[in-house]
Amino acid sequence: MRKDLTSYALVFFGLIATAQAADPPGTPSAAVVMAGRTAASSTADHSKFKELDRDFKSGPEVTRACLQCHTEAARQVMRTKHWTWEFLNPGTGQRLGKKNVINNFCTAVPSNYEFCTACHVGYGWKDANFDFSSEQNVDCLVCHDTTGTYRKLPGFAGHPVYQDTEFPPKSGKIVKAVDLKKVAQHVGKSSRKTCGSCHFFGGGGDGVKHGDLDSSLTQPGRHLDVHMAKDGLNFSCGTCHLTSGHDVPGSRYAPTAMPKGRIIRGQKETGNPASCESCHGVEPHAMQRLNTHARKIACQTCHIPEYARGGIPTKTLWDWSTAGRLDKEGKPFKVKDSTGREAYDSKKGDFRWETHVIPEYIWFNGTVNYTLRETRLDPTQVVKINSFEGSPMDGRSKIWPIKVFRGKQPYDVGHNQLVVFHTWGKDDAALWTNFNWERAIEWGMREIGAQYSGKFAFVATEMSWPITHMVAPKEDALGCAQCHAPATGVGRLDQVPGVYIPGRSANRALDTFGWGLSALALLGVLVHGGLRILTARKREGDTA
Amino acid sequence: MSERIYVFKRFERFWHWSQAALILFLLLTGFEVHGSYRLFGFERAVDYHTVAAWTLVGLWVFAIFWHFTTGEWRQYIPTFQKVDAMLQYYLFGIFKNAPHPFRPTTLRKHNPLQRLAYLFIMVIVGPMIWVSGWFYIFYDYWPVWGWDRFLSLEWVAFFHTLAAFLMLAFVIVHVYLTTTGHTPLSHLKAMITGWEEVD
Numbered sequence: 001m002r003k004d005l006t007s008y009a010l011v012f013f014g015l016i017a018t019a020q021a022a023d024p025p026g027t028p029s030a031a032v033v034m035a036g037r038t039a040a041s042s043t044a045d046h047s048k049f050k051e052l053d054r055d056f057k058s059g060p061e062v063t064r065a066c067l068q069c070h071t072e073a074a075r076q077v078m079r080t081k082h083w084t085w086e087f088l089n090p091g092t093g094q095r096l097g098k099k100n101v102i103n104n105f106c107t108a109v110p111s112n113y114e115f116c117t118a119c120h121v122g123y124g125w126k127d128a129n130f131d132f133s134s135e136q137n138v139d140c141l142v143c144h145d146t147t148g149t150y151r152k153l154p155g156f157a158g159h160p161v162y163q164d165t166e167f168p169p170k171s172g173k174i175v176k177a178v179d180l181k182k183v184a185q186h187v188g189k190s191s192r193k194t195c196g197s198c199h200f201f202g203g204g205g206d207g208v209k210h211g212d213l214d215s216s217l218t219q220p221g222r223h224l225d226v227h228m229a230k231d232g233l234n235f236s237c238g239t240c241h242l243t244s245g246h247d248v249p250g251s252r253y254a255p256t257a258m259p260k261g262r263i264i265r266g267q268k269e270t271g272n273p274a275s276c277e278s279c280h281g282v283e284p285h286a287m288q289r290l291n292t293h294a295r296k297i298a299c300q301t302c303h304i305p306e307y308a309r310g311g312i313p314t315k316t317l318w319d320w321s322t323a324g325r326l327d328k329e330g331k332p333f334k335v336k337d338s339t340g341r342e343a344y345d346s347k348k349g350d351f352r353w354e355t356h357v358i359p360e361y362i363w364f365n366g367t368v369n370y371t372l373r374e375t376r377l378d379p380t381q382v383v384k385i386n387s388f389e390g391s392p393m394d395g396r397s398k399i400w401p402i403k404v405f406r407g408k409q410p411y412d413v414g415h416n417q418l419v420v421f422h423t424w425g426k427d428d429a430a431l432w433t434n435f436n437w438e439r440a441i442e443w444g445m446r447e448i449g450a451q452y453s454g455k456f457a458f459v460a461t462e463m464s465w466p467i468t469h470m471v472a473p474k475e476d477a478l479g480c481a482q483c484h485a486p487a488t489g490v491g492r493l494d495q496v497p498g499v500y501i502p503g504r505s506a507n508r509a510l511d512t513f514g515w516g517l518s519a520l521a522l523l524g525v526l527v528h529g530g531l532r533i534l535t536a537r538k539r540e541g542d543t544a
Numbered sequence: 545m546s547e548r549i550y551v552f553k554r555f556e557r558f559w560h561w562s563q564a565a566l567i568l569f570l571l572l573t574g575f576e577v578h579g580s581y582r583l584f585g586f587e588r589a590v591d592y593h594t595v596a597a598w599t600l601v602g603l604w605v606f607a608i609f610w611h612f613t614t615g616e617w618r619q620y621i622p623t624f625q626k627v628d629a630m631l632q633y634y635l636f637g638i639f640k641n642a643p644h645p646f647r648p649t650t651l652r653k654h655n656p657l658q659r660l661a662y663l664f665i666m667v668i669v670g671p672m673i674w675v676s677g678w679f680y681i682f683y684d685y686w687p688v689w690g691w692d693r694f695l696s697l698e699w700v701a702f703f704h705t706l707a708a709f710l711m712l713a714f715v716i717v718h719v720y721l722t723t724t725g726h727t728p729l730s731h732l733k734a735m736i737t738g739w740e741e742v743d
Binding site: 288289291292295479480481484485487500502503504505506507510513514515517518520521522524525528529531532535536539 | 580587589590638641708713717720723
């Protein structure tokens, strides 16, 4: 009955949505249809504002126009880590954020600002002296564009291109100058496309970093994401990452590993709305046995059976130690693997790509500890860029799926610390310009004012990423036998300690005793029966 | 010369055979859940096992009622009389065609070893299976009832599996010993027809 009502409701709202979408006549693309939906619920049509009816020369100029009405918007953005690229973890006291962390992808922002800040919600962050207090430097359009024409390219310090520009340089491809007036007149709510313009491309390309976020989620089918499906619920990112005052909830620095339950209107204490439980509650299954599982197992573990399912591969390995090799003519080169993906690039080293990746599983309580630049490391061990805390016994952990990204990157042999190196720049010290590690590291370390012994080597590193997007339809969720008594003999949770899983963790001694006892019993009766037959025959022979 | 006596009444035979079928099926599905092999698939094995277990519980309710109302429970009162004679018979006499030291009657249909074995099954193995099995079945409610503070699934599973192994060993020996009657099939016939041929 409930199911029927839901489907009626879906059809009903679907009709409304269609009607609204059809409202502005002659709307061509899907993006505009989506924008049409939000525009129809908006009370303002930005194309009618005289403040926006002029030719803008730069992004900051547009921002000044936005701020005439949205007086508090810039200050709201400035409080978030979208702007500061900094996060002080209240639990661990660690100072994190893109500005501070060294990861094992592109590694570090300092000394590479102009390149990295293509994904900053600001304009002009080209060096350490960026003015974080200037409101006009906030980039409204990168999140609120609905035209799909606003692009920020690496190397422009967060600005879009104001003139037609060849990009990548010397590629012969031209990126058209952005039409700021058109973009400004068509602002709207953020969408999968705007959020994705950065979050789908983290780590230097489509799908590289997260694995559960890539451009296939811009218009996903139901199989890829049951909530965001373009023909289904059509959620945007903000439907779950329910934003208030530009503060977007949800964090991988301090994830919510064990959400408390539904978040109800009027509730004083609210948790993270970007959790499954905030809508579905903690007992979402009709079958109690599954709800019992959900007490210890994150929803994502069963409901995201694989990541990178949208056809776009994710990077699973990045070995910087091989970067810098040049061909016979002294030129950088690239090698493609059998599927046409980059397997080697002189600029970056060796890669491995995978699609439909089965996650690794761990106990996770939400606490993440980072190996920061200051942290002393043990180069004989794999260095954990971040480690997820958790235990079956702490009462705060659930079993979570994670992507583990492995690699090799330079460290300071003298100080046993990770190094910052200068990857990109218009000078001749950048690694990608002259392929000289020594100079790139020296430059990077000088940039952040850190001590450097002058000697470097490469250390193996690992970084973990919670898997939480690309939620599959329920019919694709894991079945019992993928962990319990798997047909292949290999179960998803084989490596997860501290939990008894029938069919996986049999007591060896008991099995030996039990099967031994049964075998002895069988042997005993066979011998006994055999002797009876033999002696009976003998007696028959005697009497005959 | 042999004669026939009526040892197993209709309900008793029904109880025995349905219980036998259920126990074999429970062993089959149970060891799949345990991870020993793959037959029905884990999910179905669990479902089948649970349904068979509840069916057996229902059967036992009737069997217990029957045993007390008919007084047949006395058949299981243990005795050590003639246990040594029984052991001697199984170890030596049976090979020499010696006479069976026990002669069943309607009032004493189990030999002393049988009494001890069945009592062991009913007093030790049975409760171990039932108690651990119920803990297992109601695992979902442990936190609600506060049982999770003193129960661990690992130990519940341990005792359930241990009891299952004991039951398996019993079944093997039990099936074999049915051939040790007056003729190899006379015990079996008795359990089917109720009438046992005796010396």
